[in-house]
Amino acid sequence: MSALRRKFGEDYHVVNTNRGTTYAAPVKKKRQRFVEKNGRCNVQHGNLGGETSRYISDLFTTLVDLKWRWNLLIFILTYTIAWLVMASMWWIIAYIRGDLNHGHDQSYTPCVANVYNFPSAFLFFIETEATIGYGYRYITEKCPEGIILFLFQSLLGSIVDAFLIGCMFIKMSQPKKRAETLMFSQDAVISQRDGKLCLMFRVGNLRNSHMVSAQIRCKLIKVRRIPYACPVRNLTICDRQV
Numbered sequence: 543m544s545a546l547r548r549k550f551g552e553d554y555h556v557v558n559t560n561r562g563t564t565y566a567a568p569v570k571k572k573r574q575r576f577v578e579k580n581g582r583c584n585v586q587h588g589n590l591g592g593e594t595s596r597y598i599s600d601l602f603t604t605l606v607d608l609k610w611r612w613n614l615l616i617f618i619l620t621y622t623i624a625w626l627v628m629a630s631m632w633w634i635i636a637y638i639r640g641d642l643n644h645g646h647d648q649s650y651t652p653c654v655a656n657v658y659n660f661p662s663a664f665l666f667f668i669e670t671e672a673t674i675g676y677g678y679r680y681i682t683e684k685c686p687e688g689i690i691l692f693l694f695q696s697l698l699g700s701i702v703d704a705f706l707i708g709c710m711f712i713k714m715s716q717p718k719k720r721a722e723t724l725m726f727s728q729d730a731v732i733s734q735r736d737g738k739l740c741l742m743f744r745v746g747n748l749r750n751s752h753m754v755s756a757q758i759r760c761k762l763i764k765v766r767r768i769p770y771a772c773p774v775r776n777l778t779i780c781d782r783q784v
Contacts, residue, residue, distance in 0.1 A: 576761065576763055577761065602705070602708075602709060605709045606709055606712050606713050606716075610713075613709070613710065613713060616706075617706055617710065620702065620706060621702070621706075624698070624699075624702055625664070625667060625668065625671070626664075628667050628671070628695055628698075629660065629663050629664035629666075629667045629668075630660075630663075631691060632654065632657070632663040632666060632667055632688075632691070633657075633659075633660045633663040633664075635653055635654075635685075635687055635688060635691065636652065636653060636654060636657050636663060639652070639653050639685075641653055641654070641657060642657075642658060642659065646658075651682055651684050652682065652685075653681065653682060653684070653685035653687070653688045654666055654679060654680070654681055654682070654685070654688060655678075655679055655680050655681075655682060656678055656679045657679060662679065665679065666679040667695070670692065670695065671695065671699050723747065723748040723749050724745060724746070724747060724748070725745070725746040725747075725748060726743060726744070726745055726746075727743045727744040727745075729743075730742065730743040731743075741760070745758065
């Protein structure tokens with residue numbers, strides 16, 4: 543053994559060639575990254591308290607930060623539910639006034655012309671909301687509740703359109719995938735520049751378009767020991783690794 547140490551130094555391994563003995567290769571532990579390769583910080587905040595209420599209070603930013611599948615689901619459900627609710631209100635007005643029983647009576651003046659059932663009320667809502675205006679179904683002047691509902695429908699539709707379309711536009715304009723076309727050098731070096739030790743690496747842009755006001759932020763993680771009050775009796779100072 544001493545001869546082997548002198549010949550190969552301290553870093554040598556003794557291998558047992560007996561057939562009955564097997565050795566398993568050491569499993570290499572995968573190191574967790576503080577910052578992912580796409581630039582996202584791999585940090586999650588927990589036990590903050592009141593998280594749900596804070597997310598709801600800033601609903602617009604919450605929708606923007608959601609994944610695309612949840613955004614599309616909320617977009618479709620919001621419009622579908624709003625259309626069904628407003629079409630139901632037009633059908634209820636026609637039902638209360640008795641317009642459904644005089645659908646083909648030419649001498650009778652209904653609230654909304656040519657609305658006979660729920661599908662026709664739904665089509666009338668879509669025509670007015672999407673400003674299609676076929677001219678076959680329209681509000682008559684003898685229906686004040688229909689005029690009020692139409693004004694409410696126009697205001698609600700404008701609010702929903704501005705909220706959801708604005709959310710989708712901001713989400714599409716976010717340059718999150720832009721980080722995938724930025725290449726970083728495989729290795730970083732520490733060298734002296736201007737009398738100071740600097741961490742240096744290279745960044746390359748794969749696209750022909752130039753980046754305006756580009757900024758790079760680096761985060762340094764190191765281990766240090768700080769003194770703190772030790773809970774053990776008769777000991778006042780201990781070392782803690784952070």
